[in-house]
Amino acid sequence: MLDAQWGGVMVFRGRETDLYQAQTGADARELLGSHQAMLMRLGREAHGEIQTLTLSFDPPLAPSGGGHKDREVADVTFVPITASDDESLGCLCLIRSKSATSNGEKRLLHALASHAALSLENFRRFSQLERSKRQWVEDIDAISDYIVVHDRSFRIVRTNRSLASHLGVPPAALVGDPMSSLRQIAETRSEIPCPFCRDTQQAREEYIVASPERIFLVSTSRTPGVSDDDTRTIHVLKDMTDRREAERRYRELFDSIQEGLFFATPEGRFLDVNDAMVRMLGYDSREELLRADVGTHLYPIVAERERFFTALARRGVLRNYEETLRRKDGTLLHTLQNITAVRDASGKIIQIRGLMLDVTEQRTFQSQLQRERDFNQKILNTTQSMILVLDTAGLISYANRRAFESGYREDELIVHRLVDWVEAAQRGDFEAALETTAHGHQVENLELRVRRSDSSIGHFSISLSPMRDEQGAVNSVVVVMTDITDAVLLQAKLAHSEKMATIGRLVSGVAHEVNNPLAAILGFTDLLLENPAIPENAREDLQIILHETQRTKDIVQDLLSFARQRPVQRELVHVNAVLRQTIKLRSYDFASHGVEVIEEFDENLADALGDSQQLQQVFLNILNNAYDAVQEVGQRGRIAIRTSQQGSNIEIAIIDNGTGVTDTERIFDPFFTTKQAAKGTGLGLSICYGIVRAHGGEILCRNNEGEPGSTFIVRVPVATEAATAAAIAKEAGR
Amino acid sequence: MSTSPILLIEDEPSVTAFLRAALERRGYAVEEASSGAEGLEKLGDREYSGVISDIRMPGSVNGAEVHAWIQENRPELCTRIILISGDTANSDTQQLLKQSGTPCIEKPFRVQQLLTIVEKTFGKP
Numbered sequence: 001m002l003d004a005q006w007g008g009v010m011v012f013r014g015r016e017t018d019l020y021q022a023q024t025g026a027d028a029r030e031l032l033g034s035h036q037a038m039l040m041r042l043g044r045e046a047h048g049e050i051q052t053l054t055l056s057f058d059p060p061l062a063p064s065g066g067g068h069k070d071r072e073v074a075d076v077t078f079v080p081i082t083a084s085d086d087e088s089l090g091c092l093c094l095i096r097s098k099s100a101t102s103n104g105e106k107r108l109l110h111a112l113a114s115h116a117a118l119s120l121e122n123f124r125r126f127s128q129l130e131r132s133k134r135q136w137v138e139d140i141d142a143i144s145d146y147i148v149v150h151d152r153s154f155r156i157v158r159t160n161r162s163l164a165s166h167l168g169v170p171p172a173a174l175v176g177d178p179m180s181s182l183r184q185i186a187e188t189r190s191e192i193p194c195p196f197c198r199d200t201q202q203a204r205e206e207y208i209v210a211s212p213e214r215i216f217l218v219s220t221s222r223t224p225g226v227s228d229d230d231t232r233t234i235h236v237l238k239d240m241t242d243r244r245e246a247e248r249r250y251r252e253l254f255d256s257i258q259e260g261l262f263f264a265t266p267e268g269r270f271l272d273v274n275d276a277m278v279r280m281l282g283y284d285s286r287e288e289l290l291r292a293d294v295g296t297h298l299y300p301i302v303a304e305r306e307r308f309f310t311a312l313a314r315r316g317v318l319r320n321y322e323e324t325l326r327r328k329d330g331t332l333l334h335t336l337q338n339i340t341a342v343r344d345a346s347g348k349i350i351q352i353r354g355l356m357l358d359v360t361e362q363r364t365f366q367s368q369l370q371r372e373r374d375f376n377q378k379i380l381n382t383t384q385s386m387i388l389v390l391d392t393a394g395l396i397s398y399a400n401r402r403a404f405e406s407g408y409r410e411d412e413l414i415v416h417r418l419v420d421w422v423e424a425a426q427r428g429d430f431e432a433a434l435e436t437t438a439h440g441h442q443v444e445n446l447e448l449r450v451r452r453s454d455s456s457i458g459h460f461s462i463s464l465s466p467m468r469d470e471q472g473a474v475n476s477v478v479v480v481m482t483d484i485t486d487a488v489l490l491q492a493k494l495a496h497s498e499k500m501a502t503i504g505r506l507v508s509g510v511a512h513e514v515n516n517p518l519a520a521i522l523g524f525t526d527l528l529l530e531n532p533a534i535p536e537n538a539r540e541d542l543q544i545i546l547h548e549t550q551r552t553k554d555i556v557q558d559l560l561s562f563a564r565q566r567p568v569q570r571e572l573v574h575v576n577a578v579l580r581q582t583i584k585l586r587s588y589d590f591a592s593h594g595v596e597v598i599e600e601f602d603e604n605l606a607d608a609l610g611d612s613q614q615l616q617q618v619f620l621n622i623l624n625n626a627y628d629a630v631q632e633v634g635q636r637g638r639i640a641i642r643t644s645q646q647g648s649n650i651e652i653a654i655i656d657n658g659t660g661v662t663d664t665e666r667i668f669d670p671f672f673t674t675k676q677a678a679k680g681t682g683l684g685l686s687i688c689y690g691i692v693r694a695h696g697g698e699i700l701c702r703n704n705e706g707e708p709g710s711t712f713i714v715r716v717p718v719a720t721e722a723a724t725a726a727a728i729a730k731e732a733g734r
Numbered sequence: 735m736s737t738s739p740i741l742l743i744e745d746e747p748s749v750t751a752f753l754r755a756a757l758e759r760r761g762y763a764v765e766e767a768s769s770g771a772e773g774l775e776k777l778g779d780r781e782y783s784g785v786i787s788d789i790r791m792p793g794s795v796n797g798a799e800v801h802a803w804i805q806e807n808r809p810e811l812c813t814r815i816i817l818i819s820g821d822t823a824n825s826d827t828q829q830l831l832k833q834s835g836t837p838c839i840e841k842p843f844r845v846q847q848l849l850t851i852v853e854k855t856f857g858k859p
Contacts, residue, residue, distance in 0.1 A: 508821070512790060515820035516746040519842040523752035526845035527759070553842050560821050 043091035046078035146237035260356035268294035282327035407453030508563040595637035609719035629658025739763035743773035761859035770795025784814035
């Protein structure tokens with residue numbers, strides 16, 4: 001009826017197209033020839049209604065005499081095969097000589113196509129079902145958990161491969177066996193003939209079943225069927241042994257670790273804490289701590305918890321976060337924490353996990369150490385002594401603040417040898433002391449002259465103490481240096497005035513004792529001279545005795561003047577005027593011997609309180625000495641006299657360019673003189689010393705620095721109102 | 735009146751010897767006491783025209799105390815005392831001399847110095 005030269009069905013399988021032809025054999029393929037691809041493409045494009053296209057073909061597909069000599073045209077009818085869901089399943093294809101398709105033919109073709117569609121759809125469904133069934137078994141078998149299905153009479157319906165291989169048999173071998181044959185795996189120890197069932201009335205159950213070796217989590221579900229045969233119980237046995245072990249190990253670690261571990265909610269409740277954490281915070285039990293509110297119970301200041309939470313929210317992780325918490329008993333706990341925030345998908349913190357170290361002891365120790373360090377630092381910095389640390393080679397490795405305040409620069413101290421600062425002549429002493437210290441012995445109060453930063457020499461009291469390393473070997477030396485120059489000077493002054501006082505007492509006694517025999521000698525000499533019977537030559541000798549006795553009397557008088565100062569008249573003294581009068585007394589000698597006298601007077605000088613007569617004696621004495629000194633040198637003499645007020649004293653400096661003084665310390669001692677024997681009693685300066693001391697002042701002598709000559713300095717107190725009033729009152733009381 | 739001697743209180747024999755020689759040559763009678771205590775003892779029961787005393791003497795009584803005793807017990811001799819001192823610069827001595835106006839000779843002295851003061855204080859022998 002359809003009168004086709006060629007007919008075929010195309011079946012679509014994904015992108016592939018299978019072609020089934022009505023004619024079979026080599027002829028058929030030949031017949032279609034090169035047109036196959038074109039037909040299959042057009043077949044794929046055909047949808048919905050029956051389509052007829054007129055195409056040109058090579059013979060013999062096209063009927064002869066249809067047109068061209070070698071290419072003939074033919075009608076090709078495509079009948080799409082469509083599934084119920086409108087999916088293209090395939091296409092019927094007919095090649096006929098060109099003639100219209102009648103309605104009857106169309107109905108036939110439709111009916112064919114819908115049958116084909118039904119068949120194809122069914123075929124597909126079955127093969128899909130088969131595939132998915134196969135896949136399911138494979139999937140079940142791939143699961144490592146043991147799966148077993150049994151019926152109501154506790155006979156095995158099915159097992160998966162892992163269960164079967166656990167028993168060493170293929171899965172099919174177990175089908176039909178009683179469930180009790182699986183007891184060797186594990187069992188619940190119930191009366192039920194299935195080792196994995198507990199309560200057969202429950203649709204779902206989940207529980208742990210253990211064997212001596214393994215632990216299983218058994219998930220059971222029961223599906224009631226229409227008949228007893230359909231009722232199935234499925235057990236899935238999950239081997240928990242490893243997980244349990246891991247969990248046990250984790251717990252053990254969690255609880256045995258010395259650091260505190262915790263899980264907490266962002267609101268401030270602990271979810272879990274370990275024993276160390278409980279112990280650290282001083283709680284009695286884990287449960288008690290879990291009940292505590294972190295914010296109010298653990299934080300001494302609630303705001304601190306906010307600060308902590310803000311920091312955690314911003315950074316996500318807090319490393320070595322220092323936090324002071326409160327123990328249950330209220331004492332403080334210093335902690336070091338490492339915290340991680342656990343967030344949900346939206347970024348909200350859902351849990352806080354942390355590790356906590358108790359650093360209270362370290363902190364206490366640290367703060368104690370810090371306090372000690374501060375204390376030592378304060379001592380080091382505020383002491384009036386220089387404190388240096390030397391290495392064993394004697395190089396300075398540390399100097400305290402005082403050292404730098406004394407003027408030493410860091411670059412001339414640090415890594416320099418301290419011995420280089422010691423006066424050359426005493427370096428040996430210092431080296432010896434350092435050696436002693438290096439052997440572990442302390443050296444106390446070594447007095448050395450040390451060069452100061454301004455190059456002046458100071459007297460230092462030096463103590464050296466060894467410092468030892470862990471092995472006990474001396475590895476450095478602490479040097480404490482105190483500038484005792486002032487004390488040494490004061491000591492020297494004191495010693496000097498004590499010496500002078502002793503000399504004073506001595507000469508006073510001697511003078512008294514000398515005066516008695518002297519009185520007798522002088523007296524009897526006088527009486528002899530009155531005697532007319534004495535011959536003239538003896539009279540001349542007696543005159544010499546008389547003269548020498550007189551001279552002795554003068555010496556004794558001077559000695560007594562020095563030893564026992566005459567009381568000082570307390571009156572206002574214009575020192576400049578007294579000096580001018582004194583200079584006038586010697587001005588003739590000065591002028592005639594070419595000695596230049598330079599007056600450098602402070603014309604605003606305050607009055608001194610004292611005895612102008614005695615002070616004049618002092619100035620005259622010093623001027624005479626200066627005159628003698630410049631005379632001896634033989635070049636043009638110069639004496640400068642300078643007055644000034646120095647604090648509460650008036651200072652008179654008499655500076656000459658003469659010979660200088662051989663011993664400035666002993667110059668005020670009685671009979672200490674550098675002059676020729678006949679020139680004086682050797683008591684002039686001793687008397688000056690006595691006078692000035694009686695005025696409450698001081699007199700000293702030093703050689704000029706860097707130029708010839710010496711300088712005498714006299715200091716007498718300024719007449720303050722109070723001192724003057726007191727002096728006047730005393731005078732009136734006499 | 736001129737029969738009464740001058741009491742010489744002096745611990746130093748050489749000085750005593752010189753004073754006696756000088757005074758006796760001028761016609762004065764002299765009696766000696768070698769300590770302050772002995773001087774006071776003699777002053778207690780004998781008449782003297784005047785007293786010459788050293789200030790500084792060993793023992794319990796010195797010249798200042800002799801002076802004080804005379805003022806207390808023999809006021810008529812108050813103006814007839816001459817003191818001898820080895821150290822007039824001594825402040826105690828100065829104080830004594832200034833307050834009492836008593837004449838004083840400073841050791842060592844010339845014969846003429848002695849006689850001038852003696853004549854002035856005790857009169858001629």
